[in-house]
Amino acid sequence: MPIDAALKRDLQAKAVQVRKMILEAVHTAGAGHVGGPLSMVEIAVALYFKMLRVDPKNPQWPDRDRFVLSKGHSCVALYATLGLKGFFPTEEVNTYDAINSRMQGHPDMTKTPGIDMASGSLGTGCSPALGMALAAKRLKKDFHTWVLLGDGEIEEGQVWEMAWVADHYRVDNLTAIVDYNKIQQFGFPKDGNIRHRVNPLTRVADKWRAFGWNVLEVDGHDFDVLVPAMEEAKATRGRPTCIVAHTVKGKGISFMEDDYNWHAKVPNQDELAKAYAELDVQRPR
């Protein structure tokens, strides 16, 4: 069941804006990640502009839904989304990585409004998300906790410690989303070809299922399936849900897509202009 057409147009427009903000911030900083942030854009936009109960004017609202970006190195995408949502001025995103900036290279909850948990060392964000969900049950609060993991990140053992404990306590107010873009920083050669690198993790959905989770597999760039999956995850009772979101690293920019070189490469002026031109074409009419 596709989502409301007007909502979809709005989300798509925001996704284009977020992608431009990501590229501009990394270009301005002369550092940062590109491929991973671009692959999570629709996920972040769907969460903040459709799913999450948050108040940008009151970032510490105790009853807000929680979001943990466990793949912390992709935080520039979250900063852009939080800026658009009104947690801080959108121009501030361009201070990304600058000295004294609230837009740190990896998420710092003590500095940035709207960041619910520190992360950056891969795997470490998922357990705090479980802690928030368990705390909500203990405190009888009805907020939902979402955690976004990278597919490379789930190579970390801590993720699977979290997965079984969440299953043990039947934590149904927690949803994990895997940004399954199938490429990591250096990656593993595909078919022996060192120039073509992939994430070696396969059967990702099976792994979460084996740990007792409700698993939904969707196209992570298609709001028509992504938003309904998020709604189903939130409504599922008795066990946690994992949404395996199939995505494309560097999504939206033809020369960045599926290229591990763009994991953390900085676009130059020319590349930025080309990318903007491609994004302008994608803007919904």
Next chain:
Amino acid sequence: MAKMVEVRAAWGDALLELTKTHPNLVVLDGDLASSTMAQTVAYSAPDFFMNMGIAEQNMMGVAAGMASVGLVPWLSTFACFLTSRALDQLRVTVAQPKLNVKLGAAYSGILTGKTGKTHIDVEDIAIMRAMPNMVVVAPADAVECRLATLALTDMSGPAYLRLTRDSTPVIFGEEYKFELGKLVVLREGKDLTIFGTGVQSVRALEACDLLAQEGISAHLVHVHTLKPLDVEGIVAAAAKTGRVLTTEDHTIIGGLGGAVAEVLSQRRPTPMRIHGLQDCFGESGPNDAMLEKYGLTAKHIAQAAKALLGKAC
């Protein structure tokens, strides 16, 4: 003869006491509650207890998430698993964001019930002292452990409590007032100042008696809070005698000795000796044999004191 009580048991009892006044307290256990004595809470206040399984890295992160929502989690596992196994999680999700997580570090030091080198943690103070935002406390006995547990629960931010396994003499009376961050003078003296921490302070007290028999008057100071350090108190205690010996059930690198040396070298350079484990790991063995082999008995402390004073041992 002093009453003998396990410091870990006092910790478990203190947690149970806290459940009556602190509805937001929760004890997270790494499946060692029968060793750490967090089982006291599991049996008597089960709603305040959650087993997180043999998965310390996840447990540390769960505690961080709970603290971010307003709970006060106390972790129950061995010191080595908190300070080594789950160190990255502790650093990134507890210490850096200054979250209100309390670390119950059981089985610290070399007396760990014949567990051997893996479960003996003699580096924990050094690791935890180096961690920004961390409060580090090593109580000397069961009375002080209870008071420290209450005090750390009521302060905001991450804290590490160093617990020991076996019964040790109770040196503080019911009138004892524990003040976080303030050292305690256990014995007045004039010939040298001995700084101790944790249960080693009790062995240092015994050493003072041995020294007194030889006409040496030792000024004994117990440093329960290793961070933040009572800098003025340390300078004053060193100035009182002009000679300083530190003693600890911990490696001589980065622990109490390091902390005191950092203060005195910059504030009041004083002739000093650091007594403790000689940059080595432990092994398994009975307590008496372990203390003897690793040189942590009262006799060894007294010998170190005499060496500092230039007297023959």
